[in-house]
Amino acid sequence: MARETRKIQKVGGSTFSVSLPKDWARARGLDAGSLVTLFAHPDDVLVVQPGDDDRETERTVTVAHESPQRLERLLRSAYAAGVDAIRFEATESLTREQRRAVGRVTDDLPGTTVVQEREDLLAIRVLLDGSEVSIQQSVRQLAFVASSTHRDAVGALVGEADPDAIDRGAEADRLFALVDRHFQRGCSEIGTLDALDSSRPELAVLRATARELQAVAADARRLGNLVETHGQGQDVDDARHQSGTDADHTAPLADDDLAEAFERLGERARTVLERATDALVAEDGTDDARSALARHAALEDALDETERALFAAEPDVWQGRALEHCRRTADHGATVAQLALRGALRRGDLDAAAPPDPADGSVGAAGVPGVIDGESTEDGVSVDGPDVAPDADD
Numbered sequence: 001m002a003r004e005t006r007k008i009q010k011v012g013g014s015t016f017s018v019s020l021p022k023d024w025a026r027a028r029g030l031d032a033g034s035l036v037t038l039f040a041h042p043d044d045v046l047v048v049q050p051g052d053d054d055r056e057t058e059r060t061v062t063v064a065h066e067s068p069q070r071l072e073r074l075l076r077s078a079y080a081a082g083v084d085a086i087r088f089e090a091t092e093s094l095t096r097e098q099r100r101a102v103g104r105v106t107d108d109l110p111g112t113t114v115v116q117e118r119e120d121l122l123a124i125r126v127l128l129d130g131s132e133v134s135i136q137q138s139v140r141q142l143a144f145v146a147s148s149t150h151r152d153a154v155g156a157l158v159g160e161a162d163p164d165a166i167d168r169g170a171e172a173d174r175l176f177a178l179v180d181r182h183f184q185r186g187c188s189e190i191g192t193l194d195a196l197d198s199s200r201p202e203l204a205v206l207r208a209t210a211r212e213l214q215a216v217a218a219d220a221r222r223l224g225n226l227v228e229t230h231g232q233g234q235d236v237d238d239a240r241h242q243s244g245t246d247a248d249h250t251a252p253l254a255d256d257d258l259a260e261a262f263e264r265l266g267e268r269a270r271t272v273l274e275r276a277t278d279a280l281v282a283e284d285g286t287d288d289a290r291s292a293l294a295r296h297a298a299l300e301d302a303l304d305e306t307e308r309a310l311f312a313a314e315p316d317v318w319q320g321r322a323l324e325h326c327r328r329t330a331d332h333g334a335t336v337a338q339l340a341l342r343g344a345l346r347r348g349d350l351d352a353a354a355p356p357d358p359a360d361g362s363v364g365a366a367g368v369p370g371v372i373d374g375e376s377t378e379d380g381v382s383v384d385g386p387d388v389a390p391d392a393d394d
Helices: 022-027 068-080 096-108 135-158 169-188 190-196 200-230 234-243 258-281 286-312 317-347
Strands: 009-011 015-017 036-040 046-050 058-063 085-090 112-118 121-126
Touching: 036 190, 058 068, 068 085, 068 096, 068 169, 085 096, 096 112, 096 121, 096 169, 135 169, 135 200, 135 258, 135 317, 169 190, 169 200, 190 200, 200 258, 200 317, 258 286, 258 317, 286 317
Parallel strands: 058 085
Antiparallel strands: 009 015, 036 046, 085 121, 112 121
16 A cells, blocks of 8 residues: 555544545455454554454364374474464374374463363364563573583583483473564554564574573583483493493593683683673663674684694694684574664664773784684783693603
């Protein structure tokens, strides 16, 4: 429909009214007496939506011989799409495997429960109320989970944590699913935006941030799995066997001089991620976003210098994996910081460039092969990293 300008009319001495375009109304089945819902937004926009926005969306799926995996995918897709209820109706009866598959998904997805069950029927409903959900808090919680999972993975790599304990992936996936669902509902239902007290651009940024944080947690899980399944090389196993100790929790870098260096690099990567997330969910986090990007640049230099030092010696696959893991985590944090700055620019909150973060001011390449970059603490005191050069042959 082409843009139109209409004049406000005064009706009954105290009521203002504006007529709706006839073609628009007819295309949506509206007539005199039809119900519409009005939404007033802070950006001076008044939205007219046909019908009652409080209506529920329900879908029915006829089940014949579908695999349990297909029912899982359907239920997860319905949840992500913002559907309120879904019914699985079997032509004969639902199998035990199909019921178990649906049960696994309802256990995974926040606010989802089975409300009706018969031999030929499973009815699932999402009981979440948008007014009781804080997307910002969900993103904060997801950031905590991602950072904790990363810390555990690096700990397993250096021998300070059990790789079996890195099991927070399901929690990260649940939190992302919650954010994704409300983003999808906000795209199609104006009432969801009011309930969440967020605009569509804000929800889009939070959803993109949640995706970055979910990727950090997934990458940490993969590193933990690799440590668990391939971290015990033959030499390490033989050493453990000779010493009479259990090799189940042997870490690839447990007895290596590199362990402390990698642990500190991982800590710096997490700091980038945490500052970036704080910047995004804060009212005015521009300085934190700039700090995260400055730290990311300094960490990139440190990782490059470390990589050159390692490959000038005798590198093994685990050193490369650990460096890449820290690099990806920091990259995800930098992406979140860019999202925060984009939001600040859209709001008009982006002032002149802030001074450099003092915690990053003394970070620079050591320039000596086999030495990790110096790193500064919060008070600006430079701390040299450990030497990573291999011991000299006797």
